[in-house]
Amino acid sequence: MAIEAGRSPTSSRQERIRLGMVGGGQGAFIGAVHRIAARLDDRYTLVAGALSSDPERARRSAEALGLDPERAYASFAEMAKAEAARPDGIEAVSIVTPNHMHAPAAKAFLEAGIHVICDKPLAVSVAEAQALIALQRQTGRIVALTHNYTGYPMVREARARVQAGELGTIRLVQMEYAQDWLTERAELSGSKQAEWRTDPKRSGGGGCIGDIGTHAFNLGAFVSGLEPESLLAELTTFVEGRALDDDVRVLLRYRGGAKGLLWASQVAVGNENAVSLKVYGTRGGLEWRQEEPNQLWVTPFGSPKQLVTRNGAGAGEASRRVSRIPPGHPEGYLEGFANIYSEVAEVILAARENRAPDPAVTFPTLADGLNGMRFIETAIRSSNNANTWTQFE
Amino acid sequence: MAIEAGRSPTSSRQERIRLGMVGGGQGAFIGAVHRIAARLDDRYTLVAGALSSDPERARRSAEALGLDPERAYASFAEMAKAEAARPDGIEAVSIVTPNHMHAPAAKAFLEAGIHVICDKPLAVSVAEAQALIALQRQTGRIVALTHNYTGYPMVREARARVQAGELGTIRLVQMEYAQDWLTERAELSGSKQAEWRTDPKRSGGGGCIGDIGTHAFNLGAFVSGLEPESLLAELTTFVEGRALDDDVRVLLRYRGGAKGLLWASQVAVGNENAVSLKVYGTRGGLEWRQEEPNQLWVTPFGSPKQLVTRNGAGAGEASRRVSRIPPGHPEGYLEGFANIYSEVAEVILAARENRAPDPAVTFPTLADGLNGMRFIETAIRSSNNANTWTQFE
Amino acid sequence: MAIEAGRSPTSSRQERIRLGMVGGGQGAFIGAVHRIAARLDDRYTLVAGALSSDPERARRSAEALGLDPERAYASFAEMAKAEAARPDGIEAVSIVTPNHMHAPAAKAFLEAGIHVICDKPLAVSVAEAQALIALQRQTGRIVALTHNYTGYPMVREARARVQAGELGTIRLVQMEYAQDWLTERAELSGSKQAEWRTDPKRSGGGGCIGDIGTHAFNLGAFVSGLEPESLLAELTTFVEGRALDDDVRVLLRYRGGAKGLLWASQVAVGNENAVSLKVYGTRGGLEWRQEEPNQLWVTPFGSPKQLVTRNGAGAGEASRRVSRIPPGHPEGYLEGFANIYSEVAEVILAARENRAPDPAVTFPTLADGLNGMRFIETAIRSSNNANTWTQFE
């Protein structure tokens, strides 16, 4: 080991935040990711769960995770109620179910006064998202959305550089998210992930657009800071027999004249998780690829391209504060995900301690969730309406 | 030097083809490229020229190139006439003027019985292109179009693999061509290249779409073999005061259900000449980037990605026959361009010798030129019509 | 989120292993890495520490980590004794001090019957290492060494492919580890990392060779499975005034005729943590770079190069069992480090449960530590002896 570390988000320590989880039982994937993310910087401890809608599986999953059997619940409703009543009840809950359960579960915990960390997309409709916003305003609890790609340090770096005006006026935002795991009907071969993601009952009206298109859209918005005005979308289902879209292409117009192009696909053979973002302005451009997340390419117009690395020379405070280890020691997906958890933790802990949270804290909120739902609904509407320009409501 | 060479297109030798050139005088760029391309495999000799519309510049340019002063003409019309009358007159002509002169010059030489190698785009309208097709049918002369990216060996390799069915049924064709040299108004700073390319009188109705969008479109068609049915385009002029588009995004629908996405831009800061093509089918995918032209990425669905290199292991006959040197010894832009010239030479020489040309010969022709014009006109129409789907005529 | 996860090492759950730490107080770097690594898969809980040789700093560090003040010790000797006496005493200890303290601390905990996880290099001399081996044999406790690069899944993949004979007989092992953080005298500018690493009293007789050269050497041995016979080394101190080497080049001869080349440097400007390994055999070759750790390049002789990715198509069991998330979702340095901790945990837990550990468990042990010390001492001897071939003892 060799070089000075960047500042880590684990710099201080208090009693850990008591966390519950809805969904994420055995066989699920994203639940395990959330648990690692919560644990990584040591600010949460998992103490309760409603880990599956199948009671036996919920019980076995809770046991495997070492939860107190008393706090292994059969439903999120029961859990919200019981935990709210305990003196040592959970302070926050992670919701990692299929999409259709996100909003009902979030509602139950908000009403019980419990902070919510919810997987994306926030809901299955704009209306659901709006109702949550209204509810959140009443309760004052936090709702964070795990648009985890915004947790990557070099995405933070990109955003800070745009905010600082380094690119001049933004003209173009190019967003891509290409995968190939749905090239064939994986949903018929026993893949639970594929099953619910291609099922309108559990995913909502969008397939690829909700599953990964929203990630790309959110990433573009996060870095560019631009507000979308309208879009023109074409959703396609390439794989015969599939009910939802597996490929999406969207033209976007942002307030102020910038334009966006978003392509998301789950049938692009040779792509594993190829999220990328390119932003071009009057004075500079930048490019980032999720599969090499520790690198950000920055080009001031008329100068050579620069390779800015996480915690390396030229990296600024926005990325350093969410970096743990020195440049050249790659941090990855779990660390980016953990940054979302640690940012939320700072706000929860500040509230607990009656102090203002670090003003630099940044994480996706209900507003982002609502924008995501608007994006999905507007895109579906445009696609169903002969791919015509459609206003964001 | 180390390894066995691939077969070169320079394998046989006859008296060189006598070549003339229209445009390409001092200060021009693409003329020099054509001259190197013609010379590289030693099948042409430049003997006449109408190198500039400015007579003094034409004269000086011809002198610098060592042309016989008698064959340095003041206009292409004069040159076509005079050369057709000489027993040692040119057999072929390269047209490397601004776009608006392409079709008139091509017409003059075809009528004089002289083969034509024309820079792209072929013309400034579909009508002009159609008239050339009619004329070419009468004369039987060759018209080749220097969509030079189709001359790269690994583009040939990609096409051969698609034709062989390696990718299954094609679903997606992703075409990009990004540059940044028009990020500011270079046309006001004395760049001749920028001046005519942003001038509707000399470029035709399209800016970026004609200059580079057609290259990307042609590349997608060449490799995929798909025929476009309709498109939806948005042309944008980002730089204030500019008369033509400098950014283009196009959705495409091909016959048979495949879809295309094309983005071309001349204001994407940090991109020099970032042409890329990705093709995805039911059984495989491939990716190629012009700035690393000796590499083709191929992924059979469910297998690791493979890096196929020019003349390397796994490269097939289609790429080997247009390769000159061993793998790892990079060939570039000029070699790809030269392949177009050498392919055309084979046909001219075969005709001279009354034999059938090598059946493997491939180069862009009037049909491609017409498709290019259709692409431009259809895209402009769609863009002007609220970005709606518009049929290729 | 999108694709099925690989099997995670967190698949089962028991009471967490009680862990102590020596070194790693505030201002240290590698201590934080060890704590995250221990926590990531949720198999350890940190309950005691002798975190600094400075008592006040030890106390503050323990407080910040939330340790019971009673278990915040002023010295490792005191800690070993006290913890061994507690019914709930630590089962394992992480030693993350400067090098000269490794062996004394390891000795103290082994004698107290406590498992040891020790940062590399194991000791400051071969003799120290041998004494530890003798002691470990008596106690039966585990000593694991955090040669963490062997924890990366694609390093495991590489090793498995070599073991399976995919490369034929190995001929060449090329190891590199390049950094630039000691290009200037960082040790004079307040960098604690630089201070002790360039101080013979705390680092032992090797600078660069012990700090990073041993990592590269260990990586080559781990993947190739080859045993070194002799070496020829040149250690250089480029930065004036520095007491220890900052650049190392070593020729290696392995049993059976293979040859190795190792270059490690801390003055190679532009390199952050550029660890790489290339292995070439009679039938194939492979290449891995730490800064893109999820990729392994594999070339069967005469075939195209393949890009094998963590958990992707073609990746085998050896890498899958230490992967947590799907391909395209990068895992990094901390995950690789955590794999070492989780492998050790499996053995500790198996012992606790009186069962055989998973036979696939792999982590660096005292034998590797001894080899590392032999490498350092032999290299120093060769370097001091006019760079002549010197046998490994």
Place this chain on the structure above:
Amino acid sequence: MAIEAGRSPTSSRQERIRLGMVGGGQGAFIGAVHRIAARLDDRYTLVAGALSSDPERARRSAEALGLDPERAYASFAEMAKAEAARPDGIEAVSIVTPNHMHAPAAKAFLEAGIHVICDKPLAVSVAEAQALIALQRQTGRIVALTHNYTGYPMVREARARVQAGELGTIRLVQMEYAQDWLTERAELSGSKQAEWRTDPKRSGGGGCIGDIGTHAFNLGAFVSGLEPESLLAELTTFVEGRALDDDVRVLLRYRGGAKGLLWASQVAVGNENAVSLKVYGTRGGLEWRQEEPNQLWVTPFGSPKQLVTRNGAGAGEASRRVSRIPPGHPEGYLEGFANIYSEVAEVILAARENRAPDPAVTFPTLADGLNGMRFIETAIRSSNNANTWTQFE
């Protein structure tokens, strides 16, 4: 086509230089490369040849190249004599035979007053090289050596930056040249290239070291400007039955304290023509790879890495003057090779015109050839002497 071209070496034009060739008949590889290189910038015309030591093959080869049968010679001796006697005799000759013929042929043409462009290595011994130097001094003719990698624009850029002091004092020069084409006994399977390159009678005493090791050595010297003092080498023959080395590793010491490391191999599976150079100094570092020749990585210590591209932003005069086309339009191996020819042409033409040549002209000369021979002989001596440090004579 899009952007302003760099200045091309083809900017002026005179009567072409009359060129002859020794070797390079049908079946040879490097001869065709030299012919393309000579032709590319249109400054040479091939008019005579002794293309093979097999008379029938020499005749057929000359015919295929369209040479006047009278000037198709059976031996280089005959050719030197006959051409020197003609008023239109050749002004320069390209020598592209196996190594053992280089010096005898060069001698014959120098004595005939004809400039020589010779493939590398210059000779098969230091003594031969020294004799040529003495002879060249008497005749005043040019001898250029096609260490073609020095013709790449970004290699020129690298050299200029070192000369300008951008890297400070050089500490490290890392040279690699890896191939895999001799992994098996290609010399037994009918590869003419492999046959003579592994035959001591035709290659001289070095195999890999002479064939490619000298290229890497020359490249390091060209860019760093350093003079070698001594070396320590290990030459290995991995493939059983082969007479010459197929793998080479060399430690170098340069005057002034810098150190070098050179690895060349022809059995490194997965490498096609992986030439690379890395130079590190007190203030900066740079890296170049031949397979991506249009890119140069430059890192000022403490700043982000920069990607400088041929003719792109930041590229200086040294690279621009040998570039033909805009950035992003890759130039490759043949263009780099052609730069050597065009540099030599400038000197020949200047002599013809009684003017001073462009002072920027740079090409490898007899001095480089002699250094190459010293490198080979010293390395063989060191390798045969238990790999001990050996002075350059």
